Each structure stands twice: as C-alpha cells, then as structure tokens.
Amino acid sequence: MEILEEKKNKNIGYEPILEGIPDWPVYQLSKNRKEFVEEVTQKAIEQIRLLRPSRKQLIDELEATVFREQNRLKRNRWRVDPRDEPRFWSHIKNELIELSNKTTEEATRKEEALLHEIVHRYANEIAGNFKPSRYRFVRAITKFWFVRLLNGARVKKFGAIFRNQYTLRDKIHIVGKVKMLRELAKKGTVVMVPTHFSNLDSILIGWIIHSLGLPAFIYGAGLNLFNISIFAYFMNSLGAYKVDRRKKNLPYLETLKMYSNLALQKGAHSIFFPGGTRSRSGLIEKQLKLGLLSTTVEAQRNLYLENGGTDTRKIFVVPVTLNYHFVLEAPDLIEDYLQVKGQDRYFPEQDKYGSFTLIKFLFKFFTKGSSISVSIGQGLDVMGNYVDDNGNSLDAHGRSINPREYFMTNGQVTADKQRENEYTRMLAAKIVSEYHRINRVFASHLVAFVAFEMWLRKYPKLDLFGFLRLPEEELEIPYEEFRATFKKVRKEIYRLKEKGKVYHATHLKGDADVVIRRGVDNVGIFHLKRPLLKNKKGNIVTQDLNVLYYYHNRLVGYDLEKLI
Amino acid sequence: MTSKSSSDKPVGVIGAGNFGTVIANILALNRNVLLYARNEELVRKISQTRENRGHSIHKNVTMTGSLEELAQSCDVIFPMVPSAHFREMMQKLSPFLHPYHILIHGTKGFDITLPKGESIESVKKLSRKEVKTMSEVIREESVVVRVGCLAGPNLAKELSQRQPGATVIASHFQEVIQTGKRLLRTERFQVYENSDLVGVEIAGVLKNIIAIASGALSGLGYGENAKGLLVSRGAVEMVYMGRALGGDTKAFLGVAGIGDLVTTCNSPMSRNFTVGYRLAKGEKLKDILEDMHEVAEGVNTIRIVKKCADYYNVRALITENLYKVLFEDLTVQEALDYLMRYPLNMDIDFL
Numbered sequence: 001m002e003i004l005e006e007k008k009n010k011n012i013g014y015e016p017i018l019e020g021i022p023d024w025p026v027y028q029l030s031k032n033r034k035e036f037v038e039e040v041t042q043k044a045i046e047q048i049r050l051l052r053p054s055r056k057q058l059i060d061e062l063e064a065t066v067f068r069e070q071n072r073l074k075r076n077r078w079r080v081d082p083r084d085e086p087r088f089w090s091h092i093k094n095e096l097i098e099l100s101n102k103t104t105e106e107a108t109r110k111e112e113a114l115l116h117e118i119v120h121r122y123a124n125e126i127a128g129n130f131k132p133s134r135y136r137f138v139r140a141i142t143k144f145w146f147v148r149l150l151n152g153a154r155v156k157k158f159g160a161i162f163r164n165q166y167t168l169r170d171k172i173h174i175v176g177k178v179k180m181l182r183e184l185a186k187k188g189t190v191v192m193v194p195t196h197f198s199n200l201d202s203i204l205i206g207w208i209i210h211s212l213g214l215p216a217f218i219y220g221a222g223l224n225l226f227n228i229s230i231f232a233y234f235m236n237s238l239g240a241y242k243v244d245r246r247k248k249n250l251p252y253l254e255t256l257k258m259y260s261n262l263a264l265q266k267g268a269h270s271i272f273f274p275g276g277t278r279s280r281s282g283l284i285e286k287q288l289k290l291g292l293l294s295t296t297v298e299a300q301r302n303l304y305l306e307n308g309g310t311d312t313r314k315i316f317v318v319p320v321t322l323n324y325h326f327v328l329e330a331p332d333l334i335e336d337y338l339q340v341k342g343q344d345r346y347f348p349e350q351d352k353y354g355s356f357t358l359i360k361f362l363f364k365f366f367t368k369g370s371s372i373s374v375s376i377g378q379g380l381d382v383m384g385n386y387v388d389d390n391g392n393s394l395d396a397h398g399r400s401i402n403p404r405e406y407f408m409t410n411g412q413v414t415a416d417k418q419r420e421n422e423y424t425r426m427l428a429a430k431i432v433s434e435y436h437r438i439n440r441v442f443a444s445h446l447v448a449f450v451a452f453e454m455w456l457r458k459y460p461k462l463d464l465f466g467f468l469r470l471p472e473e474e475l476e477i478p479y480e481e482f483r484a485t486f487k488k489v490r491k492e493i494y495r496l497k498e499k500g501k502v503y504h505a506t507h508l509k510g511d512a513d514v515v516i517r518r519g520v521d522n523v524g525i526f527h528l529k530r531p532l533l534k535n536k537k538g539n540i541v542t543q544d545l546n547v548l549y550y551y552h553n554r555l556v557g558y559d560l561e562k563l564i
Numbered sequence: 565m566t567s568k569s570s571s572d573k574p575v576g577v578i579g580a581g582n583f584g585t586v587i588a589n590i591l592a593l594n595r596n597v598l599l600y601a602r603n604e605e606l607v608r609k610i611s612q613t614r615e616n617r618g619h620s621i622h623k624n625v626t627m628t629g630s631l632e633e634l635a636q637s638c639d640v641i642f643p644m645v646p647s648a649h650f651r652e653m654m655q656k657l658s659p660f661l662h663p664y665h666i667l668i669h670g671t672k673g674f675d676i677t678l679p680k681g682e683s684i685e686s687v688k689k690l691s692r693k694e695v696k697t698m699s700e701v702i703r704e705e706s707v708v709v710r711v712g713c714l715a716g717p718n719l720a721k722e723l724s725q726r727q728p729g730a731t732v733i734a735s736h737f738q739e740v741i742q743t744g745k746r747l748l749r750t751e752r753f754q755v756y757e758n759s760d761l762v763g764v765e766i767a768g769v770l771k772n773i774i775a776i777a778s779g780a781l782s783g784l785g786y787g788e789n790a791k792g793l794l795v796s797r798g799a800v801e802m803v804y805m806g807r808a809l810g811g812d813t814k815a816f817l818g819v820a821g822i823g824d825l826v827t828t829c830n831s832p833m834s835r836n837f838t839v840g841y842r843l844a845k846g847e848k849l850k851d852i853l854e855d856m857h858e859v860a861e862g863v864n865t866i867r868i869v870k871k872c873a874d875y876y877n878v879r880a881l882i883t884e885n886l887y888k889v890l891f892e893d894l895t896v897q898e899a900l901d902y903l904m905r906y907p908l909n910m911d912i913d914f915l
Contacts, residue, residue, distance in 0.1 A: 383663075383709070395707045397658070405663035406709065409739065410573075410639065418738045419710075426709065 014178075014213035017186050024215035025189075025267040026239040027132060036262070040123040044258040045115055048251055058111055059099070065118065065249040066093045072246050080226040082125075092118065115251070122255040128218055128241040135216060135239075172204070175503075176376035176438060178212060180389050181318055184379045185214050187391040188314035189267050191296050192217060193431055195285055195321045196273040198328055199225060202240075205271060205320075208374055217269040220260065220292055222277070239268075243292075245277070257295050264299035264315060274431060278329065280337035282553035284321070284435050288428040290421070297420045297427065300382040304404045304413045312404065314391055317384075317427065319377035319434040323505075325444040325522040327550075331529075334550040338468070373505060375438040383423060384430030436557055441493055441504040443519030448551035450486050451477060451532055451540055453564040468545050477540040487512050489563050496558060523551050574598045574626070575747060576638035578653065580606060581858060582720040583670060584644035585616050589724065591642070592622035593750055598637055602653075604629050619724050635660035640668070640743055642714070643698075646859045647673025650698055654705040661706045668733065668744050670714040671698045672768040673861040674868050685891075690871035692809060697765040712740040713761060714748075715768035715820035717827030719834065723753070730754040732819040734764035756819050763815025766806045771825045772862030773869060773883050774798035775836035778829035780889070780896045782837070783844025794882075795829055801882050803914050805869060808876035813914060836862035843889060844896040866890060881906060 018024060029036055052058045069089045095114055099107045184190050194205055202221055209217050219240040276289035300315045378386050381403045385393040393401045407413045455475050459467050496502045508515060524531040524547055531548035535541045542548050577588040580601035588599045601607050607629040614621045628634055645653050650671055675696045678687055699711045712735030723729055733744040733755055745755045758764050781790045803816045815821060828834050839860045842852045870887040873880040885902060888894035
C-alpha cells in the first residue's frame with residue numbers, strides 16, 4: 001500500500017535547559033528517597049487523621065482497607081504485586097482483631113503504628129526510583145535504535161541502517177507553545193496534562209520531554225503498565241511513580257495525593273494523565289479525574305502559605321494533546337466502552353500486548369509512515385488562567401493577576417478544602433476546553449467522522465447499538481457524495497481554526513481527493529479489519545464499524561454533526 | 565465573631581435603588597457599609613439628607629461615587645443593579661477587582677449579548693450562549709471567582725420595616741455562603757444555603773414572569789382559586805424552563821423558587837405585578853413603563869425566555885401567552901381563555 005509522504009518536518013533540536021542531571025529536581029527526590037518517603041508517610045497520616053478524627057472512624061477505615069486489599073489479592077492479582085502481600089495483610093488483620101483485648105491506651109498506640117505501617121508501605125510502593133545512569137542508558141539506546149530502525153527501513157539499501165538521514169523528529173511532529181514550555185520549566189514547576197489514548201503515550205511523552213531539552217518529569221503511571229516488562233524498564237528509569245487504580249481505599253488515595261503534592265512542592269515537574277485511564281471511546285477526555293489534579297492546587301496553596309514573599313515558586317499546568325492516525329488498542333478499547341456504556345463500572349485492565357507485539361508495532365510504525373503529532377498548549381496557572389512567557393498569570397483582558405489572592409481570606413492565605421475542590425473543578429473544565437482547542441485534526445479523523453455520520457444518518461430509526469450491529473457489507477457511500485460532504489465539513493474546520501477553536505494538520509489542506517486518500521489510507525492503518533477502505537468502484541466501505549466509531553469520536557464535541 | 569483585623573473592613577453595596585438601599589441598611593446592623601451610587605448628585609443628596617426612596621439610611625452606611633474606592637476598601641461586595649446595566653457596571657468595576665474579592669449579587673434578570681444590529685426579536689435564536697446569569701457575567705468580566713447570589717422573597721418595603729423574612733444565598737463556595745450568612749443574618753432575617761448557584765439565579769429570574777401573570781389575573785378581578793392555579797402551574801413551567809437553562813429542579817422548590825413566587829404573586833407592591841395589573845385594566849405596555857420609576861425585570865425576561873423556549877423546545881404556555889399580550893396585541897382575557905381551554909394532562913411529572 002502506498003502512503004503519501006508527510007512534508008519534511010522543520011522541527012529543530014533543543015538544548016537542555018538544565019546542564020547536569022544532578023540539578024534535576026527528580027534526581028534530588030530519588031537521591032533522598034528514604035527521607036522523602038518518610039515525609040510523605042508523616043504528612044499523609046496527618047491528612048488521614050484529619051479526615052477520620054475519631055478512633056472508631058479510624059478503625060473502621062483500617063478494617064475496610066484490609067478487607068478490600070484481601071479481596072483484591074483474591075480476585076485480581078498482577079505480576080507486579082509483591083510476593084509478601086498476602087502475609088502483610090493477614091498480619092494487619094490479626095493485629096486489628098487483637099485490638100479489642102487491649103487497654104484503650106495500648107490500642108491507640110497500636111492503631112497509630114498500624115496506620116504508619118500501611119501508609120509507609122504504600123508510600124514505598126508509589127515512590128519512583130530515578131537512576132541517572134539508567135536514564136542515560138535508556139535514552140541513548142532508544143535514540144540509537146529508533147534512528148537505526150527508521151533509516152534501515154526507509155532507505156532500502158545495504159548499509160542504510162547506519163545512516164542518520166531520518167530522525168524521530170520526522171515522525172513525531174511537536175507543535176504549539178514549545179518555547180513557552182521551556183521557559184516555564186525554568187521559572188517554576190510544570191505539570192503536563194496530556195490526553196490519553198494509548199499505552200504508548202507514556203513512552204512518547206518521555207521522548208518528547210527529552211527532545212525538548214527538559215529535565216525528566218515524574219509520571220503517575222498505571223501500575224498495570226509495570227506488568228509489561230519493557231514498559232516497566234522504561235518507566236522505572238524515567239522517574240515514574242506508580243498509581244494503582246485497583247486500590248480505592250482512603251489511606252492509599254491520601255498517600256498517593258500527598259506524594260504528588262510534596263513532589264510538586266519540591267519542584268519536580270510532573271505528568272498526569274488527567275483522564276485517569278485511556279479514553280475507551282476515542283473521545284477527547286471530557287470528565288477528568290480530580291484527585292491528582294487537586295494536588296496541583298493544594299501544592300500551590302501550600303507554597304503560598306509557607307512562603308510569604310513574592311517570589312513563591314509557581315506551578316504551571318500545560319495541556320498537551322497527542323494525535324494519532326492509529327491507536328494500537330482501538331478495537332479492544334471500543335469494545336470495552338460499548339459493553340459498559342451508560343454504567344460507571346470498573347474496567348478490568350486487559351493488556352494483551354506483550355513486549356513482542358509492541359516491538360512489532362514499533363517496527364511497522366517506523367516503516368510505514370503514519371505520523372504522530374503532539375500539540376503543546378499554552379501554559380495555565382493552577383486556576384486555569386493563561387500565563388505569559390514569563391509565567392505571569394493573565395486575566396481574560398490580558399491584565400496581570402496574582403494567583404496568591406485566590407487563596408486569601410481577610411488578607412491572609414488560608415487552606416479551605418471545599419474551595420480548593422471547586423478550584424480543581426474549574427481547572428479541569430479549562431483543561432478540557434484547551435484540549436479541544438489545541439487538538440489537531442488529521443485527515444484520517446475527518447474521513448472517519450464524515451463516513452460514520454453519513455451512515456448513521458441513513459438509519460435514523462436505529463439507536464447507536466442497533467446501528468453498530470448492522471452488517472458491514474451493507475454499508476457503502478458513493479465517492480462523489482462522500483467527497484462533497486467531506487469538503488463541507490473540512491470548510492467548517494477551517495472556520496473553527498480561524499476562530500481559534502481547533503487546529504488541523506497541514507496535510508488537511510489541498511486537493512480533496514488527495515486528502516481523502518491520505519485519510520482513508522491512514523485511519524487505523526494497522527488493524528486487521530480496516531475501519532475505512534475504498535472498494536473497486538472507488539466507493540467508501542468499512543470492515544469494522546465499531547473501530548470506525550472509535551476514530552470518529554475524536555471529532556465529537558465540535559458541533560460538526562449538523563453539517564452532515 | 566472572628567476578630568481578624570481585616571473583618572473591620574467595610575462591606576460594599578453597588579446600586580442605591582430600593583433593594584440596594586435596604587440591603588445596605590441590613591448589612592449596617594453588623595458592619596460598616598460603603599454604598600455606591602452612579603449618580604454624583606444622588607450621592608451628595610443621600611449623604612446630606614440621610615434618606616433615599618423613603619428609607620432612612622443607617623448611620624453605619626457611607627455613600628461613595630467611586631467604584632475604585634469601593635473595591636479597594638471592601639473585600640465583600642454586593643452588586644444590586646438592574647440586569648440591563650449589570651455588565652456595564654462590571655466592566656467599570658473590573659479593573660479594581662482582585663481574586664480575593666467576594667461578590668454576592670441580588671439581581672434577578674438575564675444578561676444578553678446580541679450580534680450588532682440585532683434585537684431580541686430579530687435574532688434567529690437565543691440559547692445559553694447568548695443568555696447569561698449575573699454570576700456568569702461577573703466571571704466573564706472580572707477575575708473574581710468567589711461569586712454568590714441572593715434570592716428569595718425580599719420585598720424591600722417589608723424588609724425595611726424589619727418584618728420577618730428569609731433569603732437564600734447560593735454559591736459553589738461554602739466560604740461565600742458563610743460570609744454572606746454572617747453579614748446578613750439578623751433575628752428577623754433568616755438565611756438559607758444552596759449550592760446550585762445557577763438554579764437559584766434562574767428561579768429568581770423566571771418568577772418575574774409569573775408575577776406579571778398574577779397581576780393580570782388580579783386586574784381582571786379574579787380571586788384566590790385562579791391564583792392557586794397560576795402559582796402551581798407557574799412553578800411547573802419554571803422547573804421545565806429552568807432545567808433547560810441549566811438549573812436543578814430542587815432550587816425551584818426552595819426559598820428562591822416557590823418562596824419568592826408566592827410572595828411576588830400576592831404583592832400589589834411589586835413592579836412586575838403592577839405591570840400585569842395595569843395591562844389587564846386595558847393600558848398599553850408603553851404607557852405603563854413610561855411612568856414606572858424602576859425597571860420591571862419581568863418584561864425583558866418574557867422576551868428572552870420566549871425565545872429560549874423556542875430554541876430548547878420547552879412548552880412554556882404562560883410565557884408565550886404573556887408575550888403575545890405584551891407585544892402582539894392579544895388581550896389578557898383572550899390569553900386566559902386560551903390557557904383555560906388548553907388540554908393540559910399531567911399535574912406533576914418532573915419529580
């Protein structure tokens with residue numbers, strides 16, 4: 001199959017903004033790992049005691065925690081889980097049972113100790129382990145092999161494998177406020193909040209951070225990723241800390257939040273995937289998880305609280321969207337989504353993709369085109385106000401504001417949990433609207449959207465599920481008809497771009513036939529069953545309506561449906 | 565009472581209309597108050613006579629003609645200006661505001677932004693993109709996020725006579741609600757809390773429509789049965805309309821909804837009621853508005869809500885018929901006949 005070449009990308013390399021790894025905040029954190037884990041433990045315990053002030057409440061909470069953890073061990077064990085877990089939790093359980101035989105004083109002391117034991121264990125599990133030597137090694141090796149792969153595959157001559165004609169930057173386009181991001185990382189602490197579509201996102205982001213010359217960020221990476229050994233290796237070396245979504249108990253959640261909170265206060269640049277999990281539907285995230293996000297607001301408030309001066313370190317939130325023609329997991333994700341749609345049930349994490357599949361995918365990716373683009377959004381303060389290149393917060397009219405004042409009551413900085421929850425919600429709403437604004441429309445997204453909506457229109461009486469059950473063979477759109485609608489929607493996207501409501505890739509412009517061909521060729525390019533194809537008559541057909549639905553969803557939320 | 569140094573700061577009130585003046589007087593029972601009026605002449609006059617619109621001014625109230633002074637001296641400000649001037653006022657106030665300010669408004673009307681050269685009638689559609697509540701205007705025009713509103717059965721005259729009454733303060737922020745409560749609460753004035761800011765605002769706006777209808781029924785000489793019919797069906801219409809506009813059902817059943825509705829529908833003192841009453845007596849809208857001192861928010865509200873009802877596909881019979889009476893030469897009697905003949909089916913179907 002022929003794939004049209006992307007225009008040669010003009011991205012240039014970036015110098016690191018901090019010279020040596022020892023200067024990096026993340027290195028400082030892991031050098032003092034033990035002290036840091038202890039600090040997280042102490043502060044998390046304080047927080048838990050605040051939330052569960054009475055003895056009875058605390059014991060109830062501990063019992064609930066043990067119950068849930070033992071349940072998890074029984075039902076849902078993972079390869080990464082430590083072996084001594086069953087022993088640990090039955091030990092805690094026994095201690096809890098024995099509490100009733102003790103005097104109040106003894107029991108109180110024992111509870112404290114148990115809480116400490118649990119929280120400390122969690123903090124230790126969560127904490128990352130950044131090793132400069134490993135980081136350098138991984139960085140070098142990825143770069144080396146990526147470049148080899150790229151050149152070997154592209155230029156079909158013996159010896160090409162040792163050339164440096166193509167680099168990763170030709171594959172991965174970084175657009176948007178790059179310079180600002182680099183400035184902000186010098187001036188304060190950056191929290192990057194990318195959209196999340198694929199397990200590859202973490203690696204991609206890691207590479208981007210490095211190639212932009214930024215010091216390593218700490219990740220909140222799903223523990224399930226550590227099941228895949230190749231990921232585990234990457235993550236561990238890149239300063240990832242572990243987030244286990246199976247654990248919903250209060251001590252765990254508070255410890256996790258405290259870890260992020262304190263790391264931010266110490267200036268460690270961080271990455272959150274605020275969607276919490278990969279987007280199952282292919283929709284750009286609409287509902288963000290507020291837990292980790294709230295730590296940015298809390299950390300900033302604490303910095304203001306502890307630092308009366310004007311030079312308080314600021315935390316900047318930078319939204320990032322990752323745009324793909326193809327998402328490896330799409331067929332499974334959309335299936336999950338359709339199964340549980342309308343119900344807020346727990347998603348079982350199934351990662352069918354072992355190291356080998358991934359390498360295979362990477363090879364295909366580099367040999368077959370299909371580029372990725374990464375849009376870096378404008379920096380925000382923790383209240384969701386835009387900041388300028390110097391990190392000053394601006395109001396809607398471009399006037400400079402001091403975010404400290406958001407946390408002030410009667411002239412003093414105060415902590416107010418309810419207020420900060422509301423601020424977090426406001427920040428989340430802003431991030432979502434920024435996602436839509438900086439999203440880059442690819443030809444493949446647009447053809448998927450147009451084709452799906454056109455078919456949907458033809459069956460007005462069916463609901464979504466009824467429609468998705470239609471046999472694919474019945475569906476065919478005459479090319480001319482498709483082309484006309486495509487052009488109409490594309491025009492609207494141009495208009496939206498003018499208004500600053502979305503971006504589109506440069507390849508979206510130009511001759512409609514060429515763009516449609518590029519879109520159809522690229523959408524879900526490596527799936528066994530292709531979401532869109534042209535048949536012999538030149539008409540548009542599909543082999544997999546569910547997956548087409550997935551790619552179509554990328555453009556939901558712009559009111560484009562009304563044009564079809 | 566907390567004894568923080570800055571709680572000695574005065575509280576600001578913007579707008580020396582009927583309601584603004586009365587609220588300033590209530591606030592003055594607890595704190596020093598700075599009352600802003602746009603008109604310099606009025607500022608001087610009130611300062612000298614210590615009287616405004618028949619209310620004598622509490623000794624703790626100081627007049628000012630400067631928004632800058634007001635914003636600098638006060639952390640908590642109560643804007644009480646008609647919806648038609650609200651955005652303009654906010655634009656003037658905005659440069660002096662900081663994120664630490666708390667704004668609690670008491671304006672029961674919508675703000676609309678139309679493309680140049682369009683009017684409410686000529687514009688193709690009105691949706692929540694064009695129609696904003698006052699809290700949304702505050703958020704759009706300034707850096708203030710801690711916003712609240714004051715709504716409920718608050719007839720200025722009764723409040724100034726210190727008759728028992730209640731109000732609801734709505735905000736997303738507990739801090740705002742508690743601040744408002746501390747400032748307003750007296751042994752004669754109960755303050756309720758609500759976290760559905762937009763719902764409470766919309767309830768306060770929509771009830772003005774029903775108030776006009778109530779005035780019209782009175783003007784036709786009908787009694788209490790008719791009023792009971794109107795209040796209950798009016799409440800249902802408010803719930804439907806309110807939900808379409810982004811409020812939650814509960815807000816409409818509380819002090820700001822039913823509470824305010826019953827009061828305004830029974831009070832010949834209210835401006836909206838008067839409009840309806842005089843319409844029923846055969847007067848023309850233009851003449852009625854000409855000799856009213858203050859704005860009857862309900863008239864504009866009807867124009868806006870009718871257009872929104874079209875857009876959101878909500879059946880708002882009372883609003884639509886009042887619209888026809890106000891702007892399309894339907895008589896009040898004809899409108900009533902239409903409503904009485906309408907084959908309504910369900911009593912309550914929103915709970």
